[in-house]
Amino acid sequence: MLSAYHDQLINIRRQLHQNPEEGWSEFTTTAFLVKTLRGYGYEVLLGRKVVNPDACLGRDDAVVAAGIERARKNGVSEELLNEMQGLTGCVAVLDTGRPGPTLAIRFDIDCVPVTERTDPSHLPAKEGFISKNPGFMHACGHDAHMSMGLAVAHWVMDNKDKLSGKIKILFQPAEEGVRGAAGMAASGIVDDCDYFVGSHVAMSAKSGELAANLYGYLCTTKLDVTFHGKPAHAGACPQDGRNALAAAANATVQMLGISRHSGGMTRINVGQLIAGEGRNVIPSKAVMKLEVRGETGDINQYMVDQVTNICKGIAVGFGVTYEMRKMGEAVDLTADPELVDVINDAGRATEGIKVIDKALNFGGSEDATILARRVQAHGGKAAFFLWGSDRPSGHHTSTFDIKEKDMDPALEVWTRIVASIMK
Ligand SMILES: [Zn+2]
Structure with missing residues (x-):
């Protein structure tokens, strides 16, 4: 037919x-x-x-x-x-x-x-x-x-x-x-x-x-996080720099260590990290592409909140600033x-x-x-x-x-x- x-x-x-x-x-x-x-x-x-x-x-x-x-x-x-x-x-x-x-x-x-x-x-x-x-x-x-x-x-x-x-x-x-x-x-x-x-x-x-x-x-949120630091000569005056690469690398490790949730399944992946200008420059910028998932909207939001808290803490600790952009959502x-x-x-x-x-x-x-x-x-x-x-x-x-x-x-x-x- x-x-x-x-x-x-x-x-x-x-x-x-x-x-x-x-x-x-x-x-x-x-x-x-x-x-x-x-x-x-x-x-x-x-x-x-x-x-x-x-x-x-x-x-x-x-x-x-x-x-x-x-x-x-x-x-x-x-x-x-x-x-x-x-x-x-x-x-x-x-x-x-x-x-x-x-x-x-x-x-x-x-x-x-x-x-x-x-x-x-x-x-x-x-x-x-x-x-x-x-x-x-x-x-x-x-x-x-x-x-x-x-x-x-x-x-x-x-x-x-x-x-x-x-x-x-x-x-x-x-x-x-x-x-x-x-x-x-x-x-x-x-x-x-x-x-x-x-x-x-x-x-x-x-x-x-x-x-x-x-x-x-799976509920999911896709995020781009950019850390902004300050470049400096790595040999002459490293103390003047603010290392965005180090901030992003530390943020990655902390994010992968977010506690599991007893309410249901969670996922996190930092899938891409691009940082730095060259060997002897304190890196001034780092861009991370990451995603979180959760079995329910609340659990997904828990993951987003934890990621946000880590970025805030890292920004203070490394003297950098960050912006977070939501790139996708289900x-x-x-x-x-x-x-x-x-x-x-x-x-x-x-x-x-x-x-x-x-x-x-x-x-x-x-x-x-x-x-x-x-x-x-x-x-x-x-x-x-x-x-x-x-x-x-x-x-x-x-x-x-x-x-x-x-x-x-x-x-x-x-x-x-x-x-x-x-x-
Ligand atoms: Zn498809």
């Missing part, structure tokens, strides 16, 4: 796979989505209507500018770029005109800074659709997410006479580093939504599996059982799908939770599911790939979910 969308699912996924763009720079990608959605007949919202720039996390001006330049080279019109207002992502809206609920469904659009494998053992290389953007790759399956979102959009338009209520199809930028959802949520775009559903390909679900009974979304999610049932029923009705009933540990962070929680805060219901796919290697690796045939039953599940909510 849905075979009509099979070629579209594969072709668009492959086309997008060749043009990966990192978070907040997805201008070429957004232009493609907008044109395709408008072609189906949707009203498509862009720019500040869907992303509040004041709430954007981890948005780097240089990356944005490079994305706009790339879009120009790729032939994206100035008119469309103006409409985007420097912000990527878009939302397609369809009001059926019949009374009913408002449903938001969400697909993420960015890639990962991974260099794709070029030898023919990697199927995208063998079939000639590997990344054309060196150093970047759709290594988390967001290419398949977008293709799925467009296929659902196409199906909704083809079947709009049988549906009631309103649908908002969200194409969210900058999921990697959990940066994009906060800005989209703060635009208010989901505040009128009664239901929110998101999904991810693969993760812990194998080909044919569907999992909506998920727990263990929260936990308790899905609404009613909506989990809708998803599982859609799975059971779909040939080739096996529903995993038992609760499955999500075991990672996902910023769809911010949009989901925003809908729940306004009295709506939210859930998130995994549609399985066997993959040759882990997410974010150079040989990541999905089994494209898994997209067909997943599309059927998606359309059944939409049909049962917009009935």
Whole structure:
């Protein structure tokens, strides 16, 4: 019944796979989505209507500018770029005109800074659709997410006479580093939504599996900390310097020693530390990129508080100053059982799908939770599911790939979910 969308699912996924763009720079990608959605007949919202720039996390001006330049080279019109207002992502809206609920469904659009494998053992290389953007790759399956979102959009338009209520199809930028959802949520775009559903390909679900009974979304905060010291000649007058490198190195050791929490699981990683000017100069600047995670919002906040206290103490001890910037954020999610049932029923009705009933540990962070929680805060219901796919290697690796045939039953599940909510 849905075979009509099979070629579209594969072709668009492959086309997008060749043009990966990192978070907040997805201008070429957004232009493609907008044109395709408008072609189906949707009203498509862009720019500040869907992303509040004041709430954007981890948005780097240089990356944005490079994305706009790339879009120009790729032939994206100035008119469309103006409409985007420097912000990527878009939302397609369809009001059926019949009374009913408002449903938001969400697909993420960015890639990962991974260099794709070029030898023919990697199927995208063998079939000639590997990344054309060196150093970047759709290594988390967001290419398949977008293709799925467009296929659902196409199906909704083809079947709009049988549906009631309103649908908002969200194409969210900058999921990697959990940066994009906060800005989209703060635009208010989901505040009128009664239901929110998101999904991810693969993760812990194998080909044919569907999992909506998920727990263990880790709350996380991504932080950049910069220590500012004072340079001085290391031989002639070291006492005049304030060593930012030493401050950051000590802060790192202390952060890794933050006490565990009896209330639940915690994580911390200082993933990058760049400091200093040269061998004989007291280092005046150090930049740390770190993240904390916690099983609940409170425990995550405990980790943020401890990190902040350490920075304060180190600043006093080393005579330096520091700034802390929040670069990304995700929260936990308790899905609404009613909506989990809708998803599982859609799975059971779909040939080739096996529903995993038992609760499955999500075991990672996902910023769809911010949009989901925003809908729940306004009295709506939210859930998130995994549609399985066997993959040759882990997410974010150079040989990541999905089994494209898994997209067909997943599309059927998606359309059944939409049909049962917009009935
Ligand atoms: Zn992902």
